[in-house]
Amino acid sequence: MTIIACLGVVVLLGVGLLSLNPIVWFHPPPVGLSGAVRTLGWESGGRFAGFPLTPGGLLGLSVPSDAGRVATERGVRLARAEAVLLTGDTELPAALGVRLSALAEENSLLRARFGIVTQWNIVWPGMGSVLLSGSENLWPPLRDGLWSALRGRGLRPTAVRYALSPLPGREAAGFALGTGAFAEAAGAFREEFSPVDASAGDFTGRRQLQFTLE
Amino acid sequence: MVADGGREERFVIQWPQDRVALEAESGMVQAGAAVALAANGVVSASVEVFRLRDIAGNVVGLASRSTSSRMLAGEGNVQGSDWILLVPSRGALFLTQRNGPDVAPRPHPARAGLVPAADDSAGFWSRGSRQRITAAATGGHGGRILRGTDEFEGLQGSFEETWDLEEIDADGITRGRITLATRLAAALCCVS
Numbered sequence: 197m198t199i200i201a202c203l204g205v206v207v208l209l210g211v212g213l214l215s216l217n218p219i220v221w222f223h224p225p226p227v228g229l230s231g232a233v234r235t236l237g238w239e240s241g242g243r244f245a246g247f248p249l250t251p252g253g254l255l256g257l258s259v260p261s262d263a264g265r266v267a268t269e270r271g272v273r274l275a276r277a278e279a280v281l282l283t284g285d286t287e288l289p290a291a292l293g294v295r296l297s298a299l300a301e302e303n304s305l306l307r308a309r310f311g312i313v314t315q316w317n318i319v320w321p322g323m324g325s326v327l328l329s330g331s332e333n334l335w336p337p338l339r340d341g342l343w344s345a346l347r348g349r350g351l352r353p354t355a356v357r358y359a360l361s362p363l364p365g366r367e368a369a370g371f372a373l374g375t376g377a378f379a380e381a382a383g384a385f386r387e388e389f390s391p392v393d394a395s396a397g398d399f400t401g402r403r404q405l406q407f408t409l410e
Numbered sequence: 411m412v413a414d415g416g417r418e419e420r421f422v423i424q425w426p427q428d429r430v431a432l433e434a435e436s437g438m439v440q441a442g443a444a445v446a447l448a449a450n451g452v453v454s455a456s457v458e459v460f461r462l463r464d465i466a467g468n469v470v471g472l473a474s475r476s477t478s479s480r481m482l483a484g485e486g487n488v489q490g491s492d493w494i495l496l497v498p499s500r501g502a503l504f505l506t507q508r509n510g511p512d513v514a515p516r517p518h519p520a521r522a523g524l525v526p527a528a529d530d531s532a533g534f535w536s537r538g539s540r541q542r543i544t545a546a547a548t549g550g551h552g553g554r555i556l557r558g559t560d561e562f563e564g565l566q567g568s569f570e571e572t573w574d575l576e577e578i579d580a581d582g583i584t585r586g587r588i589t590l591a592t593r594l595a596a597a598l599c600c601v602s
Contacts (some may be wrong), residue, residue, distance in 0.1 A: 243433040245459065273474050275498055277430055278457040279445045281437040290437065292447050294457040298498035315494045315502045315560075317476050321447055321454030325492050327504040329559050364592040372504040372557040375474040375490060376480030 208346065217308045223333065225248045227368045227386040228360035228407045236282035236291065236318075236405045239392070246276030247299070249399040251338055254310060254350065270406065282318060282405065292404075293318045300331060300363050311363045313388075316405070324376020328385055328407075330369025332360035333374045334399050337389060341397065351397040358389045371407075383408045416567060416595030421495060423473060424590040425528055430459040430472070440529075441515035441524035448524070453514045454478060458526060460588070462495055471497035475528075477514055487530045489514065490527070491571075493590065501560025503592070505569050507553040508545040528586060530535040531578045555592060567594040581587055 244336045247253040256274055275298045282291040297312040316328035337353035362368055374381035385407035392401040429443040436444045439453075446456035451533040455478035462473040477491045489512060493505040511534070515524040519532050527534045534541075544553040554571040569592040 201520050243435050245430045245432065258553065277432070277472055277474065279432045279435075279438070279457045279459070281435060281447075288599055290447070292438070292445075292455045292457055292478075294459065294477065294494070296459070296472050296494050296496045296502075298472075298496060301499075313498075313502075313505075315559075317457075317474060317494050317504075318476045319455045319492070321478050322481070322487065324439045324489075325476060325478065325506075327492060327494065327506075327556060329502060329504070329557070342541075348538055354477075361488075372559075375492065375506050376482060379483070379553060 213409075217306075219308050223308065223335075223364050224361050224368070227384050228405060229384060229386065231409055231410070232406045233406050234285050234288070236293075236407075237284040237403065238280040238282055238293070239402045239403075243280075243398075244276055244278035246297075247274050249276070249312075249334075250397050251341070253332065253396055254312070254338075254399075267281070270326075276312075284404075288320055288331055291318045291320045295367045299352045300366075302363065303367060307335060307364075308335045308339075310338050311360075312371075313363075313366070316385075318405075320377070324374055324378040326374040326378050326381055327372040328369065329372045330385065330387075331363040331366045333363045334360065335388075336361075337391065337399055343373075352393070356390060360387050360389055365407070378409070382410045418573065419592050419594065420465070421470075421473070421590040421592070422463045422465060422537060423590075424463065425460070425584070425586055425588065428461040428463070428469075432457065432459055439524060442526050442529055444515055444526050446515050446524060446544070451517065453524065455479075456515050459587075462497065471495065479507070482508065493571075495590070501558055501562045503558045503562050503565075504556045505553065505590070505592075506556055507543070507569070507571065509543055510545040511541055511543060513543055523556055528575075528588075529584055529589070531575075531582045531584050535575050535578070535584070541573045541575075543571040543573060555594060558594075562594070563568060564597055565594040566597040569593065598602045 208389045282293045297314045311333040319325040340353040341351040388404040390402040431443045432445045434440040434445040444458040446453045451576045462471040489509045495503040513552040518525040555567040558565045572589045575586045
């Protein structure tokens with residue numbers, strides 16, 4: 197009984213220290229967007245291949261089912277692919293998007309780095325496409341989720357919406373270029389994550405991709 | 411390495427075993443392991459995802475190919491494909507090309523629904539067992555490497571996509587290889 201109580205105190209202290217980590221003060225802010233911001237939304241209904249975007253998945257602890265496994269080989273064991281329909285922009289038709297991501301090699305809980313690198317290819321039929329490259333640090337929702345879990349409410353990040361910052365040391369998310377009508381496109385983008393109560397602990401939730409075209 | 415200081419690297423995909431199954435959500439249609447946007451049976455855009463191999467056959471990452479029509483200056487509406495090659499230990503490469511043959515998913519004569527073009531043994535492969543997918547480089551719209559990240563940062567260049575049919579079984583199921591031959595060099599902007 198004493199051992200269990202001690203372990204509980206150690207876990208509590210560990211989570212507390214991680215959550216109050218002052219390193220996070222020096223992390224880059226979310227990408228700033230100026231000008232006309234376009235917003236595309238999607239919601240993951242679990243239609244992805246690869247590791248789940250959960251604390252366990254990001255720590256490499258959740259082994260995907262055979263159906264969701266991308267590959268068992270070391271190089272891609274923790275990669276993820278999803279194809280989504282992107283809607284919501286009043287001036288553009290619905291777009292087909294594919295998002296490839298991988299665990300960031302520089303992840304470190306002690307340094308409050310807990311994220312993925314992401315690559316987007318978004319296609320507007322008959323118009324053109326854009327290719328985007330970025331990263332997202334999921335530390336803030338993880339931190340809030342851990343506090344929520346400690347209070348017995350499950351791993352539920354408390355904010356309504358998280359504007360996700362790039363991982364420290366990585367360049368801000370931007371356009372890798374475009375084709376067709378977007379051939380001259382440049383700009384920046386960021387992703388926002390809104391927790392969905394029905395899938396607590398899943399960091400995909402309801403997503404928005406916000407970008408500006410220069 | 412090649413004579414101009416750049417480097418050549420080939421990536422390989424074996425189908426069907428390297429296809430990563432995607433699941434169509436509302437508003438999309440299923441096309442085998444791929445997903446697409448379609449109206450009245452006509453596909454306007456599609457996405458496929460594959461495991462990506464090095465030339466020795468080792469799985470090193472993931473690749474996605476999107477295929478759609480797009481407006482190209484001076485050429486009007488043509489079909490093209492974008493590739494993302496993600497090698498987690500090295501970075502990502504972004505590629506785009508105008509397509510020679512039509513590689514959009516299509517109805518299969520013996521199967522229900524749409525299938526990727528490479529699976530269409532009756533139609534697509536009637537012209538031969540090797541197909542160069544990248545269109546000839548007219549007007550600068552051949553295969554272009556737009557940008558890279560991490561180890562590929564600052565590199566640009568060209569590429570060619572080739573499909574080789576290796577087998578059609580009794581049920582008409584195809585097996586083959588996609589080769590992406592890249593030729594990388596430092597971007598003009600970044601040469602000191």
